[in-house]
């Protein structure tokens with residue numbers, strides 16, 4: 001398949017992603033499954049699975065043979081398949097989901113919609129693969145102040161560079177009503193919105209900082225694009241933003257979630 005634009009900054013190993021964002025995905029996934037009503041006996045598709053945080057929770061609840069996954073990043077597809085042997089993990093985007101029509105009870109996209117180039121097409125595709133009456137769900141970090149790591153990073157960046165590409169300015173679906181509106185445009189019904197919480201504990205500031213140096217996602221890509229001098233200034237500004245920690249510390253995160261039903 002052609003390279004998917006939103007997957008460009010996710011061409012990394014699963015362990016690299018985990019040190020930056022996957023550490024939050026792990027805690028978010030059970031909450032997301034609860035919101036979507038995932039329970040034993042059902043089948044589910046993880047759209048934009050990354051290296052498989054949500055896939056793993058789905059396997060624990062539904063069993064290997066009832067879980068499907070796809071991602072346009074070859075390294076993430078391979079990483080997810082290696083972590084969850086037996087799960088049918090395919091290379092593919094949300095806009096062209098590589099699974100049959102009406103086959104699963106739940107189509108779920110965790111932290112994906114804001115990277116999708118054609119979200120309306122993605123919502124239609126998610127609805128297409130779900131059986132009538134099944135659920136379509138998505139969650140995205142709250143952009144205002146719900147994701148402490150990203151908010152602290154972009155506030156630090158903006159304090160140095162007013163034109164820094166703050167995700168809260170450049171991406172969509174992190175505000176109330178945005179996922180609902182998208183789902184409604186795809187004919188999805190009975191949409192309910194909620195918020196989900198996650199957190200991650202760091203043993204030191206360097207553990208946090210090293211996550212950005214991996215170049216993952218918009219924040220990582222921006223961080224590694226800077227000159228050494230500017231990156232040092234950013235490091236200092238971020239250190240101050242997270243309270244100049246001398247030891248371990250925990251950052252919280254809130255995601256906006258919407259769950260709807262396919263008519264029928």
Ligand SMILES: C[S@@+](CC[C@H](N)C(=O)[O-])C[C@H]1O[C@@H](n2cnc3c(N)ncnc32)[C@H](O)[C@@H]1O
Nearest residue numbers: 006007010025048049050073093094110115116
């Ligand atoms: C922040 S990661 C989330 C990964 C995983 N769902 C999780 O919760 O950790 C964003 C994911 O979206 C994927 N992605 C980017 N563009 C996409 C698209 N058009 N369709 C489906 N997935 C896409 C990336 O490859 C990456 O795996």
